[in-house]
Amino acid sequence: MARERVLVxxxxxxxxxxxxxxxxxxxxxxxxATMKLFCHGEDVPDRPCCSLDSVNDARRVCEQLGIPHxxxxxxxxxxxxxxxxxxxxxxxxxxxxxCVRCNTFTKFRDFLKKADSIDAQWIATGHxxxxxxxxxxxxxxxxxxxxYFLWGIDRAVLSRxxxxxxxxxxxxxRTRAHSMxxxxxxEKPESQEICFVPDGDYARILEQRLPANAPAxxxxxxxxxxxxxxxxxxxxxRYTIGQxxxxxxxxxAPMYVIAIRPDERAVVIGTRDELLGSGIVAREVNWxxxxxxxxxxxxxxxxxxxxxxxxxxxxxxGDEIExxxxxxVAAITPGQSVVFYDQQRVLGGGFIEAAKxxxxxxxxxxx
Amino acid sequence: MxxxxxxxxxxxxxxxxxxxxxxxxxxxxxxxxxxxPSSTHRxxxxxxxxxxxxxxxxxxxxxxxxxxxxxxxxxxxxxxxAILGAWRAxxxxxxxxxxxxxxxxxxxxxxxxxxxxxxxEERFLGMTADGVIDRKSFDxxxxxxxxxxxxxxxxxxxxxxxxxxxxxxxxxxxxxxxHTDAVQAFGKVTIxxxxxxxxxxxxxxxxxxxxxxxxALFIRRGTAIEPLMHGGTQDRGRRPGTENVAAAVGLAxxxxxxxxxxxxxxxxxxxxxxxxxxxxxxRVPDAVVHGRGAERAxxxxxxxxxxxxxxxxxxxxxxxxxxxxxxxxxxxxxIDPSHVLAAMGVRPDLAGAAIRMSLGSLxxxxxxxxxxxxxxxxxxxxxxLTAAE
Numbered sequence: 001m002a003r004e005r006v007l008v009x010x011x012x013x014x015x016x017x018x019x020x021x022x023x024x025x026x027x028x029x030x031x032x033a034t035m036k037l038f039c040h041g042e043d044v045p046d047r048p049c050c051s052l053d054s055v056n057d058a059r060r061v062c063e064q065l066g067i068p069h070x071x072x073x074x075x076x077x078x079x080x081x082x083x084x085x086x087x088x089x090x091x092x093x094x095x096x097x098x099c100v101r102c103n104t105f106t107k108f109r110d111f112l113k114k115a116d117s118i119d120a121q122w123i124a125t126g127h128x129x130x131x132x133x134x135x136x137x138x139x140x141x142x143x144x145x146x147x148y149f150l151w152g153i154d155r156a157v158l159s160r161x162x163x164x165x166x167x168x169x170x171x172x173x174r175t176r177a178h179s180m181x182x183x184x185x186x187e188k189p190e191s192q193e194i195c196f197v198p199d200g201d202y203a204r205i206l207e208q209r210l211p212a213n214a215p216a217x218x219x220x221x222x223x224x225x226x227x228x229x230x231x232x233x234x235x236x237x238r239y240t241i242g243q244x245x246x247x248x249x250x251x252x253a254p255m256y257v258i259a260i261r262p263d264e265r266a267v268v269i270g271t272r273d274e275l276l277g278s279g280i281v282a283r284e285v286n287w288x289x290x291x292x293x294x295x296x297x298x299x300x301x302x303x304x305x306x307x308x309x310x311x312x313x314x315x316x317x318g319d320e321i322e323x324x325x326x327x328x329v330a331a332i333t334p335g336q337s338v339v340f341y342d343q344q345r346v347l348g349g350g351f352i353e354a355a356k357x358x359x360x361x362x363x364x365x366x367x
Numbered sequence: 368m369x370x371x372x373x374x375x376x377x378x379x380x381x382x383x384x385x386x387x388x389x390x391x392x393x394x395x396x397x398x399x400x401x402x403x404p405s406s407t408h409r410x411x412x413x414x415x416x417x418x419x420x421x422x423x424x425x426x427x428x429x430x431x432x433x434x435x436x437x438x439x440x441x442x443x444x445x446x447x448x449a450i451l452g453a454w455r456a457x458x459x460x461x462x463x464x465x466x467x468x469x470x471x472x473x474x475x476x477x478x479x480x481x482x483x484x485x486x487x488e489e490r491f492l493g494m495t496a497d498g499v500i501d502r503k504s505f506d507x508x509x510x511x512x513x514x515x516x517x518x519x520x521x522x523x524x525x526x527x528x529x530x531x532x533x534x535x536x537x538x539x540x541x542x543x544x545x546h547t548d549a550v551q552a553f554g555k556v557t558i559x560x561x562x563x564x565x566x567x568x569x570x571x572x573x574x575x576x577x578x579x580x581x582x583a584l585f586i587r588r589g590t591a592i593e594p595l596m597h598g599g600t601q602d603r604g605r606r607p608g609t610e611n612v613a614a615a616v617g618l619a620x621x622x623x624x625x626x627x628x629x630x631x632x633x634x635x636x637x638x639x640x641x642x643x644x645x646x647x648x649x650r651v652p653d654a655v656v657h658g659r660g661a662e663r664a665x666x667x668x669x670x671x672x673x674x675x676x677x678x679x680x681x682x683x684x685x686x687x688x689x690x691x692x693x694x695x696x697x698x699x700x701x702i703d704p705s706h707v708l709a710a711m712g713v714r715p716d717l718a719g720a721a722i723r724m725s726l727g728s729l730x731x732x733x734x735x736x737x738x739x740x741x742x743x744x745x746x747x748x749x750x751x752l753t754a755a756e
Contacts, residue, residue: 031686070682073703116752117679118686 015126151349220265279356379727526667
């Protein structure tokens with residue numbers, strides 16, 4: 001009986017390395033691959049993800065595990081699906097979440113095709129999430145749970161995914177790395193940054209890719225919620241909802257960015273109260289479970305690691321959804337994701353289009 | 368499914384195993400004859416004798432005199448020493464141009480770019496769709512401003528043979544230096560420095576059964592060259608550093624064996640390659656063989672199957688125990704689109720599907736059978752996946 005083949009996406013980090021190691025222990029025919037997603041050129045000599053060092057670490061781990069390792073060049077597609085979109089979103093005054101699109105398009109679509117081409121029935125990653133009976137489920141480690149980034153994948157792919165570290169917490173993962181002898185990567189620091197923005201300075205990427213006169217990077221007014229100009233900013237793309245840095249002082253209460261109006265190049269600031277929203281409109285909704293019905297209650301998360309909030313589905317319209325929150329939530333940010341949960345299960349998610357100040361009412365249904 | 372017990376190595380253009388005879392010839396120099404050839408005592412003399420002899424033997428293999436052979440670490444060093452050494456020696460004389468082809472090995476292209484950073488004018492010859500230089504563009508570009516012209520004899524990706532002797536003669540007439548990268552050509556075409564007019568010629572050991580880390584640059588007697596490194600006086604100061612005696616002996620042995628077997632080996636490889644090519648075309652009729660209309664060295668087959676991509680196909684081949692290669696591998700190990708195919712005007716989708724199979728000592732009839740059995744099925748699978756998109 002031939003062993004089942006699994007293609008593991010290996011970043012050179014501890015999570016995907018241990019994932020590969022566990023699969024080897026479980027007797028799979030494991031093939032490791034590192035995706036080359038972008039090239040820093042000579043700009044950035046060494047960064048936690050996708051750099052040459054990361055490729056080398058992944059290769060070294062594969063050598064130790066005794067499995068083949070390949071580098072797959074997905075630069076063009078990643079550039080189109082993820083990086084271009086990232087830039088466009090900021091240019092539209094939104095705050096994108098590239099990891100979601102990378103999972104949706106790069107890891108669990110393009111990478112999956114590579115698995116097909118080598119007759120690998122399975123693909124695996126180092127995500128802290130689980131697939132239980134074909135359902136995407138939060139990882140054991142609540143702190144590390146990465147389901148927030150996984151809502152966009154094709155539901156059919158779930159049946160081919162193995163997420164070996166989803167049943168571990170981070171400390172256990174590191175312990176496993178040591179016991180596998182993977183000292184090269186066992187204590188590698190966590191990467192919190194967006195992989196193609198290695199120094200966290202995303203504005204630099206925008207400056208490189210947007211025209212010099214792009215409105216998103218041009219001076220504009222900072223206004224308060226009643227429209228009075230209270231300051232000037234150096235490009236609305238440098239702001240995100242909820243941000244305090246770069247917001248003028250001298251107000252009686254702390255002020256936050258509460259909205260971005262790209263048409264007027266305006267950054268709107270307001271108090272903590274004004275940052276609250278009671279409803280969410282989301283688009284490009286994708287379901288990983290049977291879609292709930294109008295009026296159903298779900299738990300939602302509006303940013304990575306944010307607490308879950310309860311909400312009712314008040315509108316369902318193709319791939320658009322509107323939710324009414326039981327309690328107001330701060331900093332509902334267009335471009336970020338809203339992910340729907342039922343307990344530990346991920347039901348689906350979508351990209352936040354707008355926050356609603358008022359709680360929408362469920363339409364009266366015809367009898 | 369992976370047949371590691373039945374591996375097929377079709378990447379001889381990348382490297383070859385060290386031949387048993389070569390390994391044996393080298394052994395004494397890792398043992399009792401360990402001396403430094405620069406030393407004046409007995410140990411030094413023994414090493415020196417071996418080095419001198421190796422230099423003579425490599426020279427004979429190229430129709431060259433011993434002092435015209437400079438041992439290097441391999442092809443990249445030889446190419447750099449020739450291009451930069453000649454350019455730096457000549458630039459004061461008002462010849463500012465370096466003429467080459469867009470299908471050279473990166474060692475040449477990199478050295479030419481470096482010369483450009485030092486003030487050279489880069490000139491690139493036009494290529495035909497079959498991967499041979501366009502003679503008219505050569506006549507147009509080869510003028511009195513050219514310091515060095517460099518053209519690889521046999522292309523490493525597609526195997527096409529360039530008219531090197533003819534170009535060398537013309538370059539000489541215009542007073543330019545002519546260099547050829549003969550790394551893939553040695554043992555595949557007739558090389559004779561007495562009859563052919565090239566000034567520099569690069570060979571590499573590990574492509575012909577000698578170890579990695581040794582090569583030689585032919586430098587015609589009387590040709591000015593600036594060394595790349597500075598220090599000792601080894602090799603007339605052209606290449607300072609204690610000589611790699613064992614590897615030089617290995618290179619000499621490998622070169623002699625290669626030449627002695629040249630005719631039989633080429634006939635054998637050509638027949639295997641032609642069978643492989645015909646077999647694939649029979650099973651995959653729309654496969655495109657690159658350089659097919661040109662004269663090609665017998666050991667290289669480069670082809671693209673529409674609707675596939677190199678990366679996936681190479682991975683699938685490797686997992687079935689068949690080693691081939693794509694374009695030039697970049698530092699990270701990912702496969703970048705071939706600059707050679709781009710220069711020939713090959714469509715990007717086809718260039719991205721290129722597979723190079725290079726034959727050599729390890730290739731047998733059985734290897735070809737295996738590829739003809741596996742390759743078409745992988746192609747069919749890949750196309751099925753593409754069609755499903």
